[in-house]
Amino acid sequence: xxxxxxxxxxxxxxxxxxxxxxxxxxxxxxxxxxxxxxxxxxxxxxxxxxxxxxxxxxxxxxxxxxxxxxxxxxxxxxxxxxxxxxxxxxxxxxxxxxxxxxxxxxxxxxxxxxxxxxxxxxxxxxxxxxxxxxxxxxxxxxxxxxxxxxxxxxxxxxxxxxxxxxxxxxxxxxxxxxxxxxxxxxxxxxxxxxxxxxxxxxxxxxxxxxxxxxxxxxxxxxxxxxxxxxxxxxxxxxxxxxxxxxxxxxxxxxxxxxxxxxxxxxxxxxxxxxxxxxxxxxxxxxxxxxxxxxxxxxxxxxxxxxxxxxxxxxxxxxxxxxxxxxxxxxxxxxxxxxxxxxxxxxxxxxxxxxxxxxxxxxxxxxxxxxxxxxxxxxxxxxxxxxxxxxxxxxxxxxxxxxxxxxxxxxxxxxxxxxxxxxxxxxxxxxxxxxxxxxxxxxxxxxxxxxxxxxxxxxxxxxxxxxxxxxxxxxxxxxxxxxxxxxxxxxxxxxxxxxxxxxxxxxxxxxxxxxxxxxxxxxxxxxxxxxxxxxxxxxxxxxxxxxxxxxxxxxxxxxxxxxxxxxxxxxxxxxxxxxxxxxxxxxxxxxxxxxxxxxxxxxxxxxxxxxxxxxxxxxxxxxxxxxxxxxxxxxxxxxxxxxxxxxxxxxxxxx
DNA sequence: TGTCCCGGCGCG
DNA sequence: AAAGCGCGCCGGGACA
Numbered sequence: 001x002x003x004x005x006x007x008x009x010x011x012x013x014x015x016x017x018x019x020x021x022x023x024x025x026x027x028x029x030x031x032x033x034x035x036x037x038x039x040x041x042x043x044x045x046x047x048x049x050x051x052x053x054x055x056x057x058x059x060x061x062x063x064x065x066x067x068x069x070x071x072x073x074x075x076x077x078x079x080x081x082x083x084x085x086x087x088x089x090x091x092x093x094x095x096x097x098x099x100x101x102x103x104x105x106x107x108x109x110x111x112x113x114x115x116x117x118x119x120x121x122x123x124x125x126x127x128x129x130x131x132x133x134x135x136x137x138x139x140x141x142x143x144x145x146x147x148x149x150x151x152x153x154x155x156x157x158x159x160x161x162x163x164x165x166x167x168x169x170x171x172x173x174x175x176x177x178x179x180x181x182x183x184x185x186x187x188x189x190x191x192x193x194x195x196x197x198x199x200x201x202x203x204x205x206x207x208x209x210x211x212x213x214x215x216x217x218x219x220x221x222x223x224x225x226x227x228x229x230x231x232x233x234x235x236x237x238x239x240x241x242x243x244x245x246x247x248x249x250x251x252x253x254x255x256x257x258x259x260x261x262x263x264x265x266x267x268x269x270x271x272x273x274x275x276x277x278x279x280x281x282x283x284x285x286x287x288x289x290x291x292x293x294x295x296x297x298x299x300x301x302x303x304x305x306x307x308x309x310x311x312x313x314x315x316x317x318x319x320x321x322x323x324x325x326x327x328x329x330x331x332x333x334x335x336x337x338x339x340x341x342x343x344x345x346x347x348x349x350x351x352x353x354x355x356x357x358x359x360x361x362x363x364x365x366x367x368x369x370x371x372x373x374x375x376x377x378x379x380x381x382x383x384x385x386x387x388x389x390x391x392x393x394x395x396x397x398x399x400x401x402x403x404x405x406x407x408x409x410x411x412x413x414x415x416x417x418x419x420x421x422x423x424x425x426x427x428x429x430x431x432x433x434x435x436x437x438x439x440x441x442x443x444x445x446x447x448x449x450x451x452x453x454x455x456x457x458x459x460x461x462x463x464x465x466x467x468x469x470x471x472x473x474x475x476x477x478x479x480x481x482x483x484x485x486x487x488x489x490x491x492x493x494x495x496x497x498x499x500x501x502x503x504x505x506x507x508x509x510x511x512x513x514x515x516x517x518x519x520x521x522x523x524x525x526x527x528x529x530x531x532x533x534x535x536x537x538x539x540x541x542x543x544x545x546x547x548x549x550x551x552x553x554x555x556x557x558x559x560x561x562x563x564x565x566x567x568x569x570x571x572x573x574x575x576x577x578x579x580x581x582x583x584x585x586x587x588x589x590x591x592x593x594x595x596x597x598x599x600x601x602x603x604x605x606x607x608x609x610x611x612x613x614x615x616x617x618x619x620x621x622x623x624x625x626x627x628x629x630x631x632x633x634x635x636x637x638x639x640x641x642x643x644x645x646x647x648x649x650x651x652x653x654x
Numbered sequence: 655t656g657t658c659c660c661g662g663c664g665c666g
Numbered sequence: 667a668a669a670g671c672g673c674g675c676c677g678g679g680a681c682a
Binding site for chain 1: 655656659660661662663664665666
C-alpha cells in the first residue's frame with residue numbers, strides 16, 4: 001500500500017443470517033442503511049458469478065462513501081430496494097453498465113445516475129488504461145491485490161463463482177476486504193477525477209458550445225453521465241436474431257468453404273491451409289516466385305514479411321486460379337467464423353443478442369461495440385448470406401434504421417465555414433458531384449446526367465454508345481472528388497489517392513491541389529487544426545472533448561505527419577460522434593418506449609436502429625429524425641440531413 | 655490450456 | 667521515401 005496516506009476505515013460486513021439472529025447486528029444495519037440513504041453519492045461494486053451481462057448475478061456487493069466502507073452478502077440486496085429506488089442519487093462505479101446489469105439480473109434496478117469512473121478517466125487520460133486497479137495506482141498511489149492473484153485464475157477449470165465459493169470457506173475475511181477495497185478505491189478515484197475534471201478547462205471546436213461546456217466536468221456531468229444510461233438501456237434490450245437464419249446458413253457456408261479447400265489442394269498439388277499466412281507466403285513467393293507488392297508492418301518484432309492480403313491476391317487473380325480461390329475462401333470463412341458462428345454462440349435464451357457499447361475506448365469519443373461487435377456486420381453487397389436480414393424485430397414490430405447523410409463532410413463544411421461547400425449542401429446536391437463541379441469547372445447537371453446515363457447503360461436501357469468520352473470524364477470527375485472528399489479527412493496522400501483512382505502520383509497531387517484551391521476555407525481549417533494541436537497539444541471536438549496528440553511534436557517526420565492526420569481527423573470524427581451522442585440522449589429523453597413502445601437498439605456511428613410496434617413506426621420515425629437533425633440548442637451552418645427506412649429486418653429497413 | 659502477437663478484414 | 671482515421675474478432679503460430 002505504498003503512498004496510501006488516506007485513513008482506511010474498518011470494513012463493515014452484513015449478511016442476512018447474522019442480522020436475523022443477532023439484535024446488535026440488526027441495529028448496526030439500521031444505522032448503516034439510514035446513513036446510506038442520506039448520501040447523495042455512493043460508490044458500489046459487485047463480486048459476481050461471471051462476466052455475461054444478461055446472465056450472471058451478484059454474490060457479494062460493496063459500498064463506500066466518505067469515511068465508510070462495507071461488504072454485503074447478495075442476500076441483503078432486497079432489503080436495500082428503497083435506497084436503490086432513490087431518484088436523486090449518484091451511483092459511482094468502475095465500469096458502471098456492467099454492475100448495473102448484474103444487479104438488474106436479480107431485480108435490483110438503480111434508479112439514480114450511473115456515474116462511471118472509467119469514463120471520467122478516459123476524458124482526461126484517453127491514451128491510458130481505465131481499469132480500477134490502474135486508476136487507483138496512478139491517481140492515488142494505492143496498489144492492492146488483484147482478484148485473480150488472491151483467489152486464483154478464472155478459466156475453463158474454475159469459474160469466478162467457484163473461486164468465490166472456495167474463498168468463502170477458506171478465507172472469508174480476505175474476501176470481505178477485497179470487495180470493500182474495490183468500492184473504496186472507486187470512491188477515492190471518483191473524488192480525484194472529479195477535481196481534475198473540474199479543473200480541466202476546454203472549449204468547443206466551433207468556439208460556441210451547445211450546450212454550454214466550460215470544463216471537462218461539464219462534458220462528463222451533462223453529456224456522458226446521461227449517455228451511460230442510454231447505452232445501458234440499449235445493451236439491456238439487445239436485438240432479436242433469427243436463429244433459424246443462422247442455423248440454415250451455417251452448414252451452407254461450411255460446405256462452400258470445404259469445397260474451396262478441396263479445389264485449392266487440387267490446384268497446388270499438396271495440402272495447403274489457406275488460413276495460414278505462413279503457408280500462403282511460402283506458396284506464392286517461394287514456390288510460385290511472385291514478386292511481393294506490399295510488406296506487412298512488422299509490429300513489435302519488426303519483422304516485415306511480404307503480404308498475401310487481398311490487394312496482392314486481386315493483383316495476381318486474373319492469371320492465378322489459387323489466388324482467386326483463396327480470396328473466396330477468405331470471404332466465406334470470415335462470414336462463417338465471425339458472423340454466422342460467432343453470433344450464434346452469443347444468443348440469449350430468447351434469441352436476443354446483447355452487445356457491449358464501450359464509452360471509454362475510442363480516442364475520438366466514438367463508441368465501440370464488442371461481444372459481439374455489432375458495428376461491423378457486413379453490408380448486404382458483401383454478404384452472400386445476408387446477415388443484416390437476420391436481425392429482426394419482435395412480433396408485431398418493425399426495425400427502423402435512420403442514418404446521417406455525409407455527417408463528417410457536413411461538419412467539415414460547418415466547422416471550416418466554407419461558403420461554397422455549405423452552398424452545395426444547402427441546395428441538396430450530391431456532395432461528390434457538387435465538389436466535382438466546383439473543382440473541375442463542369443456543370444452540375446452534366447455530372448448528374450452522366451450518372452443517369454451510366455445507370456441506364458448498365459441496365460441495358462441505353463446502348464453502350466451513349467457512354468461518350470465526356471460522360472466517362474464526368475464519371476471520373478465524381479469518382480476523384482469522392483475519393484478526395486473521404487481521403488482528406490484521413491490525411492490521405494497523393495500516392496494512395498493515385499492508387500485508388502488509377503492515376504500517377506503527380507496527377508493525384510494535382511487533384512488534391514484543385515480541391516484545396518476550390519475550398520480555401522477547408523485548407524485553412526486543416527492548417528489551423530494542425531497549428532492549434534501543435535500549440536496546445538490537444539485536438540478538440542464540438543462538445544469540447546479533447547485528445548492529446550503527442551505525435552504532433554515528435555522529432556520524427558513520419559510520426560509528426562501521423563500526428564497531423566490525427567489532429568484533423570479527431571476534430572471531424574469526434575464531432576460526428578458528439579452529434580450522434582446528443583441525438584441519442586434527446587431521443588431517450590423523449591421516452592419513445594413509454595409513448596410508442598419504440599426501443600433504441602443499436603448505434604453504428606452515424607446510424608441508429610430501433611424496434612417499434614408497426615402502428616407507431618411512422619410517428620416514431622418522424623420524431624427520431626427531427627431530433628437527429630437538431631442535436632444542439634442552435635443549428636450549425638449546415639443542415640444535418642438524415643435518411644431513414646423501416647422493415648421486417650435490419651437488412652430490409654434500408 | 656491459456657496467452658500473446660500477427661496478418662488479415664468486417665464496419666463507419 | 668512514404669505518408670489512411672477509428673474500432674473488434676478470427677485463426678494460425680509460438681510459447682509457457
